[in-house]
Amino acid sequence: MIVLRAEDVWKRYDDTIVLRGVSLNLKKGETKVIMGPSGAGKTTFLKCLNLLVKPDKGRIWIDGEEITSPKADITRLRQKIGFVFQELNLFHHLTAIGNVMIGLTKVKGMSKSDALKKAKETLKRVHIEEELWRKYPAQLSGGQKQRVAIARALAMDPIVMLYDEPTSALDPGLSSEVLLVIKELSERGITSLIVTHELGFAYEVADEIVVMNRGRIIGGGSPEELRNAKNDEVRNLLNKWNGLKDGVLV
């Protein structure tokens, strides 16, 4: 069953065409990774999927409902998509648990006690210890912040999680704790679309890897298929990321 479908998505900023007809399907329970060099359009594409960036052309469906339709109830459809940002973007004035609760109380209309219970459960799922629940974002490490951000998205019970380079703002040490959480969620069957530069992680977690360059999808397949990619452009990119010249990928 396809839970997210994008068809021929185009986006232009002034004279620069960022997306050139990107199409992608995501099945229930699937984990798909998008890779590509900086400026490939990965983040823009991800933001188009929940209309944080409005595409110039193309159609997008979430759980069978078209979010790009002029009649679409965008705020309701956005609740079906969990989004984790590269820049963390926690609400500064709320504690960790407050960040998770606010969507539940103010968007989903849950009672405070129910929201609190759910927020605690979700924070435990992303391994945020109880002593951190009442801390403010400025009092948390980068990795802790990103896990709270994942919890905030996850608590809304989305049908798909979108991760936009969730570790790019973190030190390598802190990245691993975030990647571990994403991997665990993915293994539990949470449908995920992940933009990342971590090739090793992509191979480990992805059912399929999609490679983007200059606003287009230039190739893709399972990690195994990608290791033996025939497409020169894809091979060159993968080799570059891997730091290898002989084409052998780990």
Next chain:
Amino acid sequence: MTYIYSLFQYIPFIAEGVLWTASLVLGGLGIGFIIGLPLAIAQSFGGKKLGKVLNAYVWFFRGTPLLVLLSLFYWAIFPSFGFKLDPLKTSILVLGMRSGAYQSQIFKDSIKSVDYGQILAAKAIGMTQRKLILYIVLPQALRISIPAWSNEYAVILKDSAICFALGVMEILTRVRYVSTATGLALIPYLFAGILFFVLTFSGTGIMDFIHKRTRIPGMVEGLR
């Protein structure tokens, strides 16, 4: 010496002016808040066209001297609309409208300093624009605006003295009466100065206290 003794008789009279000044300041700040906050929200989220229209209001009140505004509204604008307001009410309204223009800029800057990523994050969890303004932007923007708002309190307090031009019985008006009645200038005006200083100092002190109490733990302002 007799003059100085008679001056003491006027102390309650001058001190009563504090209540009038407080009415001007609190009324002006309150009306300014009621005007300034929605104005700032509309300027920040209402689109360019609305922003330009509202800018006209802001620039009219920021660009016109208070004395001119007081005279204009007391002698011309209010009467021409059929409102015969007394000098105190006129002064409170004019100070409020003018402060609204200044406060809108304070709140607009504070709103701008809430980073856009948080607005995107609020949208991403399905918040409507109204909710994200109410629950994400304003709780932070209002905290950030307290120091500048405290400054606005000090400004409006000092500006309130200009309302003596309409005969409002605030501190300066009363001091002028006392000065004329006693023939003394230094002590009455010095007393007025001390009263304004105490009001400024205590008011900004309260605002500093509120600012410290509402500060977000761990967050260094300007380094968000």
